[in-house]
Amino acid sequence: MTTIPVSWYLIVSALLFTIGTIGVLVRRNPLIIFMSIELMLNAVNLAFVTLSSYLDSADGQVFVFLVLTVAAAEVVVGLAIIVSIFRTRRNIDVDEMNLLRG
Amino acid sequence: MSGVALIISFFVLAVASVASALGVILFRNAVHSALSLILTLLFLAMFYLQLGAMFIAIVQILIYAGAIMVLFLFVVTMLAADPRDPDLQDRLPWQRGVAVVLGLVLVGALSYLLLSGTPLNEAARAHGADALSQVVAQQGNIQAFGQALFHGFSFAFEVTSLVIVVAILGALVLGRKA
Numbered sequence: 521m522t523t524i525p526v527s528w529y530l531i532v533s534a535l536l537f538t539i540g541t542i543g544v545l546v547r548r549n550p551l552i553i554f555m556s557i558e559l560m561l562n563a564v565n566l567a568f569v570t571l572s573s574y575l576d577s578a579d580g581q582v583f584v585f586l587v588l589t590v591a592a593a594e595v596v597v598g599l600a601i602i603v604s605i606f607r608t609r610r611n612i613d614v615d616e617m618n619l620l621r622g
Numbered sequence: 623m624s625g626v627a628l629i630i631s632f633f634v635l636a637v638a639s640v641a642s643a644l645g646v647i648l649f650r651n652a653v654h655s656a657l658s659l660i661l662t663l664l665f666l667a668m669f670y671l672q673l674g675a676m677f678i679a680i681v682q683i684l685i686y687a688g689a690i691m692v693l694f695l696f697v698v699t700m701l702a703a704d705p706r707d708p709d710l711q712d713r714l715p716w717q718r719g720v721a722v723v724l725g726l727v728l729v730g731a732l733s734y735l736l737l738s739g740t741p742l743n744e745a746a747r748a749h750g751a752d753a754l755s756q757v758v759a760q761q762g763n764i765q766a767f768g769q770a771l772f773h774g775f776s777f778a779f780e781v782t783s784l785v786i787v788v789a790i791l792g793a794l795v796l797g798r799k800a
Contacts, residue, residue, distance in 0.1 A: 523625050532636045534732035538725045543647035545721035555659045573673040577748035578770030589782040593789035599697045600796035
């Protein structure tokens, strides 16, 4: 087992989560907003694996597996929405999307 | 691995993963962002290896860095035909400053909670034959993962297959020529 304090890993996870949050707030290309959401999911995954390792229980790793599945589903549906918006409007700037009808 | 080598590799991985994560939100070109995100995911997989989660590390590389990011790169290059860079004309110039301040507040609050919060509850640590290290020592890493998945979470596992099917059908309906 590792000798590194558990809080070090969790602080790296907090930093990655914050970078993802700033990305969602700042960028206006929806693809990069999506990548920032992936970053946040991965930060949480790191926290799960860290705690799973330190608590000597496999449950955290199972949660990571479930997060991975949800992330894959989210990417598939999200990218399909972005592509269909691009097909109808030829433009994917989030500041200019103000209609849910597309 | 000895203690010092472990700590050095932790810091190298920490700096590399945070730097490549910053690349995701700082690069102007979405393709560069996607490549930077792949790097972040690979560094995280190395973190998982360091923590002894071998199966999760391999799945991370296969599913995230492989499948999901290929989908991302495909869509990014498909939509890159638009010559206008959406980040050139900025409508909300104060947005960046506010976001950086809010981000610093968030990381400060999270770090404060981590460093001053209650320590890990020793009672939560798994003991006996169910403990992760026991199963890994006796049977191996993937067996430990599979035992946890199918003994405690078999219903959740079945539901994930439903989630994937619904997502595929949704993407099919959205992508169909209207």
